[in-house]
Amino acid sequence: xxxxxxxxxxxxxxxxxxxxxxxxxxxxxxxxxxxxxxxxxxxxxxxxxxxxxxxxxxxxxxxxxxxxxxxxxxxxxx
Numbered sequence: 045x046x047x048x049x050x051x052x053x054x055x056x057x058x059x060x061x062x063x064x065x066x067x068x069x070x071x072x073x074x075x076x077x078x079x080x081x082x083x084x085x086x087x088x089x090x091x092x093x094x095x096x097x098x099x100x101x102x103x104x105x106x107x108x109x110x111x112x113x114x115x116x117x118x119x120x121x122x
Contacts, residue, residue, distance in 0.1 A: 047060045059069065067088055069075075074089040 045062075047063065049057050049059065051057055063069070069088060076087045076089050076092050078085050078087070
């Protein structure tokens with residue numbers, strides 16, 4: 045699907061409602077902007093975070109539990 049958008053004042057681009065709805069974008073949400081094969085690609089930051097989490101899922105068993113335990117202990121000391 046392709047849509048034409050214009051660059052406005054302060055280089056702002058308004059995404060069409062259909063795009064915002066399809067990706068459940070909210071006002072103020074962060075997007076990652078990258079150049080891929082000469083194209084500008086916008087990706088919701090939450091999608092990039094999910095991809096990173098999926099990539100490393102299960103690689104460090106118990107590490108999060110250790111981190112949580114350390115943070116709880118620090119909080120109790122304060």
